[in-house]
Amino acid sequence: MPPAIPIALFALAGFTTGAGMRMLDPLLPPIAAAFGVGIAEAAWLIAGFVLPYGLVQLVAGPLGDRMGKVRIACFAVLLFGAGLIASAFATRLGGLVALRAWCGLFAGAVIPLLMAHIADSVPYAERQVTISRFLTGMVMAQLLAGSGAGVLAEQAGWRAPFLVLGLLALGVGGVLALRLGPALWRRPAEVAGGRGMAAYLDLLRTGSGRWLMAIAFLDGALLFGGAFPFTGSFLIEELGRSPGEAGPIVAGFGLGAFAYTRMARPLLRRFGERGLLTLGGGALAVLLTGLALAPAWPVVAAIQVAMGLAFYMFHGVLQTLATEALPEARGTAVGAFALALFLGQSAGSLGFGLGLTVIGYRGAFLAAAVAVCALALWARRGARVA
Known part of the structure; x- marks a missing residue:
């Protein structure tokens, strides 16, 4: 098993990925205006995130079972953060849609893998309570992401929320990597589930x-x-x-x-x-x-x-x-x-x-x-x- 990691850190990882999904709610109009398109065209930014987010489950679960759930989740958070920062510098709508797909691809791996790791680590009698604490991050993202992104965009433009959340994701991923230490770079010897997609x-x-x-x-x-x-x-x-x-x-x-x-x-x-x-x-x-x-x-x-x-x-x-x-x-x-x-x-x-x-x-x-x-x-x- 990887080193013990506080549930609060997992919840923060869940917050960043949840916020990445909900942050676009107030940002579509200013993004559409910035690129000179209608809301219908800008809505591809939502589909571009959601579709990879859902479909990556087919691969992320077996990969986590083979290579270590927290390791894969850590890499996913870091790559998600990098995609958000790159999004802040997008110059074309098509490029921003592609970066949203990148972000959705890696965000989709985080919560299921961390939840599965919690299940590996916590007895069943305590599991639902522990998972509820983990879900605090996602719930806070639902509460704060849209309004926070809207306020930030009004003050500093639509690119600012991408940059701020990207830096937060990189910070969370970095702390998670430090907590894993050498375990980040090696496959756990006791990892089960080697049947992969089967x-x-x-x-x-x-x-x-x-x-x-x-x-x-x-x-x-x-x-x-x-x-x-x-x-x-x-x-x-x-x-x-x-x-x-x-x-x-x-x-x-x-x-x-x-x-x-x-x-x-x-x-x-x-x-x-x-x-x-x-x-x-x-x-x-x-x-x-x-x-x-x-x-x-x-x-x-x-x-x-x-x-x-x-x-x-x-x-x-x-x-x-x-x-x-x-x-x-x-x-x-x-x-x-x-x-x-x-x-x-x-x-x-x-x-x-x-x-x-x-x-x-x-x-x-x-x-x-x-x-x-x-x-x-x-x-x-x-x-x-x-």
Whole structure:
């Protein structure tokens, strides 16, 4: 095993990669203006990051199992930081899109590999609590990245957020490399999971593996790519809020998610994993129904905070179960979980968008509520709890 590394350092690595994904939310208009293109063309910067981020899971998991998870994650953070700094000096939109693809490729390897390493190092009884502490970085990225990038861009131009985050990523990667010491340059002798890509077949041969991938796909389709991304548009188009007003309301989700990272231990002790799946999933269904019926933005604001807590109660159990899906190749298992989530997210955004044209926002949220209720019941029945 590599030297013991503080969870806070892993959380910082998660923050940098999460911020790299969310930082473009307020930057598209100034970037489009700088390169003389429309928002639709500038949106390739989002796709350029997200697609490699999801697809790299196919390679990153087996590579981490073979070569050492923390080693690969460390190199990925450093290369991600280098790509961000290069992005700050891009002179053409096409070059910036290519650099966003570079950043997405390496960012996508970091969180699954570090989560798999945590699973290798922490007993199952403590694992969900430890993972919740690790996820603090991602949650803070959701809360701060968009607003921070927007403020920085207003003061110093759109290139400044890329430069600042790139320097932070290089700093985090550098500290991680120092903590690894000589272990950074040598493959750990006890690394398992030598079957490489064939480990995916091992995962899919088990009923629990197929169940977990299906649950992750539906989780991504109904929530990550379905209801959640459309809440801001609902506030603007149905409740008359401006984009500037909708942003902080939607960010309330991050407050609820942060509350989960502080409450994970007592929640797990009180309800257990099956209870959290039921309670979190049931709460999500109720909250989505409330969203469909919301008469004004203050109701949506309260729902968003509760939604963040409920989602991580549900999703946190699934993440922990993913770490046990293939113990001999955890990097592959967690990478497969992340890939299924990403594919579901992609399908969900298309499906929810189509639903809007047929039944509108409120009808689509109600449909999602019914589907999430069914998903929670299936998750409770299928979960194999240690």
